[in-house]
Amino acid sequence: MGRSSLGRGLDALLSRPVTEAKRSSIQTLEIDRIVQAGYQPRSVFEPEALAELAQSIRDKGVLQPLLVRPKGDSFEIVAGERRWRAAGLAGLRELPVIIRDLSDREALEIAIVENLQREDLGPLEEARAYQALLDQGLNQEAVAQAVGKGRSTVANALRLLQLPGTALRALEAGEISAGHARAVLAQPEADRGWALDQIVSRKLSVREAEALRRETAATRPIKVNPARPWRQVELNLSRSVGTKVRIQGQEQGRIELNFASREELDRLVALLAQEQGE
Template identity: 45%
Template sequence: IKELGVLQPVLVRSTGSSEDEFELIAGERRWRAARRAGLQTIPVLVQTADDSNSLEQALVENLHRQDLGVLEEAAAFQQLIDEFGYTHEQVAARVGKSRVAVTNTLRLLQLPASVQRLLSEGQISAGHARALLGTPDRAFQEELARSIADEGLSVRTVEEMVRERSGGPPPRPIAVPEADHVGTSGAAGRGQRLPPAGILELEELLSDHLNTRVKVDMSAKRGRVVVEFASLEDLERIYKLMTGTPADR
């Protein structure tokens, strides 16, 4: 900001009390950073908005922060639903995420308070938390969450423990399409079925980091990573996460 200034205008509205008095709707971090950098002026967009619209815009702006915790994000999604009557699809379109990502994030609010606390403190990951949702037994969720924090259990291990508790079948091996293989001889050419050990956990880690669905396909000699995005804005968000580009650029 010292070198280039504020590139993205902040959003304000008139307070109505005087012509040169405005209320900040979105962009508080940019405004505070500009003050610390010693800037006297910054670009603004003046918008006509009532209290309801201002809150909605502030929520959406906040949701585009890269350092937003997953539970903070879930709470903001829920506020958009409760206060503005959004559906999951509308939330997804408004914030540039897939509907599945929005729904999965909202489900984290169903976890017991003690589990949510471990998640917010970083003692368990969002992948762990989603795996815990595979059982309706809240006492078991809390017990397993403590084990994750104490023993460093992997997401894959938690999924297996939840599956065993629920009496579900073991996961099926991943069938790799023949088209994904290099060459046509040997096991690779016959559509070898690979166990998902490590692959599902890697998908979870990538999905958590990029906050979207990620699919990893493996063959004998090569692999492919498919990253889903909901819009061009969502693609730009993913690009910035992958390259470390600042959110305001």
């Protein structure tokens, strides 16, 4: 299946003249005969959105048929799992479908394209979907052609899978964005956990996350500009000393440095002594 067909997604399949067997036409299947696909790229289905779609289906029916393929005595969903779930909530017993004989790779490509066209995939779902195509034997260029994306888009998405486990969980939970995640990946591997902690604890913007640099004691000290907001000053100090910094007060107050071990405390004490010329 070439790029032009996949690039048009389901619209191309539904508008194609029926030159194949009856399996290319719209049919009706009992909902109990339709099953989920193990390769479904989308893993998150918002309950509220499903409930709204279910109400729409009660009112107007299923306006677009599902695309399915034979799977033993059942039929596996290639595209339309959200409609299938909502139809079940709406109490439907039958659904309109188009039945196609598709290979695993073709089915996966179509499922990804449909979700990308509807902007339904999260960044990790998208990355895992591309990886699934790579596992089918495609290279990055072929994946990009199959889903109608630029190769750099595919490569950048796949890089997210290199995140440490804590960052992967934060991205999946929505605690950080894909832009934050790429900023974490831009750090040296040893500093990625530190960068994630800075982003989450300080609620940094993507631009602020991209500016994060864990500096060493040899790095020149940063002069505090009183005109800067405290958050920026804290960020600059954090870069300089390599740990979380908190400033309390305005004209008077205190500066707090966080440490997680005796070794880190010793490092901070030595750093401060060095800065004072001792």
